[in-house]
Structures are given as C-alpha cells and as structure tokens.
Amino acid sequence: MAATPTPLRTSLPRSIARILLGAILLAAGTVHLTVARSEFAAQVPSWFPLPTDVVVVGSGIVEILLGAALILLLRYRVLVGWIVAAFFIAIFPGNIAQYVEGVDAFGLDTDRARLIRLFFQPLLVLWALWSTGAWRDRRLLRSSGEHQRH
Template identity: 80%
Template structure:
C-alpha cells in the first residue's frame, strides 16, 4: 500500500469545507431547491428533469460525505469530484444560453460570471485533496 504525503491543515480544511458544500447542495437538490436545480437541467437532456435533479443530489451527498469521512481515499475522490464538476458544467452553460433565472442569477452577466466559477471548483477539488500533486505517487504504486 502506498503512503501518500500528508496534506497541510489548510488543504485538509478546504477539503472538508468542499465536502460540507457538496452535502448542503445535495440536500438542497433533494429537499428545498429542486425547482432551482431543475432550471439548470438542459432542455436537450434525454432524461426526466426531476430524475436528473434527484440523481445529481444523491451523487453530491455521497461525494461530500466521501470528502469528509474517507481521507484515505482523498486522491481518488478528488478526481471523481473534479469530474463531477466538469460533468454538470453543461447545465450551467445551458442556463446561460437559455437565459433561465435560478439562484438569483437573473441577468445574462450574472449567469456568465457564474460560468467562470466552475473551473475554480474543479481546481478546489484537485488541490484540496492533493489529487493533482499525488497523482504520480498513486500511478507508481500500480506498476509493481
């Protein structure tokens, strides 16, 4: 088993904060902001909108809990969380392109500005888990 280098307390805190953020967002998907999240599901999505909202909420709850409670798997989880943020980005683009109001984003400039935050979430996931830094350590451990 490969031992990963320790993370700084700041990175660990950032990982836990991201986990809490995902837990909150996932809970919001499921219980009190379903309509707001439905506004982000692209019209071209071939699945039922409510299913997409509920499924993505469940994924967010699982990923948030994993970030908080599975630090041993932080690198793998970091890559998965980053991929999730990339996967939901088309919904943010669709919200901008279609001019859909949700979460107080009621102008094109507000929706456009939001698009620039998605890469920051990807970077947060990779940095706070050490996923980018420790990718070679894990890759080297599988070549035995």
Template identity: 60%
Template sequence: MTARTLGRLALGTFLAGAGAGHLTFARAEFQAQVPDWVPVDKDLVVIGSGVVEVLLGLALLLTPRRHRPLVGWVAAAFFVAIFPGNISQYVTGTDAFGLTSDTARAVRLLFQPVLVVWALWSTGAWRAVRASGRDGRA
C-alpha cells in the first residue's frame, strides 16, 4: 500500500469520525465554532457539516480511482469553507476541543492548510491537473 493510499484512507477515516462527532457526542463543541455572524441556526450548521464530513470521508474511502481527484478537490474546498469558523474561534477566544488559549487556537489554524494539501495529494488531484496540462487539454 502506498503512502498516498494510506494518506487517503487516514483522511477519510478522520473525516468520517469527525462527522460522526458532529452528529453525536461533540455537537456542543462544534456549535462553539460556528461564528455568530452565520445566519443559520448553529445546530443546523453542525448537523449539515457533519453529514458532509461523513459523506466526504466515505467518498475518500470508497470512490473508484478515476473519480478520486474530484473528491480531493471537493474535500479541499470543504476545508477552505470551514476555515472561517476556526478563525472565529481564535478571534473570539472561544474554548472548544481543549483549545483554551490563544496559542492553541492559533496553532490549530496552521493545520487547516495541511488538510487542504493532504486532500489534494492523497487523492491525486494535483497529479491529475498536472497530467492534463502536459497533454494539452488544460
């Protein structure tokens, strides 16, 4: 099994598990991350994002090879879309998930780009874009 495959399976498992947490035991923690300026009920946002995370996790685990680059781009876009919640948690000093200091919340911000890169690398999304450019279809 390649490092890329292991990375994709690990990310899929992580996402599916986080999504399950959204829907069950960690719901209040996730609600604390929803910025006050979001014009939707916080619980609805948490449930919706949890469903998306479970589906993305399953897609990373089960999607056939030819569709994995698309799943990678969707997962990367999801990580970008939820980043404002992480920024809000830092700016407002909201404690959640054991992040009880500005330093801990700031360090967490550094991991969001890692998740984007991880999604693109582990699904071959970057490789697919580069390959399409080499054969003149880009």
C-alpha cells in the first residue's frame, strides 16, 4: 500500500486566510445556536422540507465542525477545503430565497442589498479553495483515493 501523498505547504497568506475563514465559521456556527437564530431562520427557504429550527441548528453545528476542521485538520486540509466549498454552494439557495422572497435579516432590508450579497457567496467558495490549497492540490486528493483502492 503506497503512502498517501502529502499536500504541498501553503504560504503564510493562505494559512492566515484559512485560519480566518475557520474562525468566521466557528463564530457563525456559534451565533446560529445562540443569539442570531431568528436571523438565520430568515434565510431558510419557505419551500425547504425540514423544520426551520432543525436547519438552523444543523447548519450551525456543521459550521462549527467545518471551522474547527479548517483550523485543526492540517493533514486533511485539501479535503476540508473541498467540503467547505461544497457547504457554501449548498447553502446558496437560502441566500437566493432570501432575495426572491424579500426577507429582511442581517440588515439586508432592501432588494438591492440582498442582491449584492449574492455575489459574495462565490467569493466564499473561492476563499475556501484558495486558502486550503484545495484547487492547487486537487490531484493529490484524487491520487490518495487511488492509493487507498489499490
């Protein structure tokens, strides 16, 4: 069995960006579960099939876990980067629903403000991929899966 390839080291700016993103996710997850539950509830689409509070609590827990993983799981940095990027994509429909349904939350009380916010979600995806080196080191993730199968 071949050893799992080690991702290339990341630069100090990437490391700082990864830790900062992790801290932001930890904070967001914490406020999901505490002081901003109603604000986050406003972002759950009306058509979503689960109870709103379950979605808010569940996404808060996921954010805490992802934030901790970004900071602590350096060996799995590439995989975590892809998972965080996928999470940001998965929650994007909530941001779209907030715009389409005209729901006020987090100071986004105009259609213009809600629309502008939509353009920041792709930046979060890019932040996750860049700061973890996930895009740069994507071949290593693929080859580690091939090594595990052999």
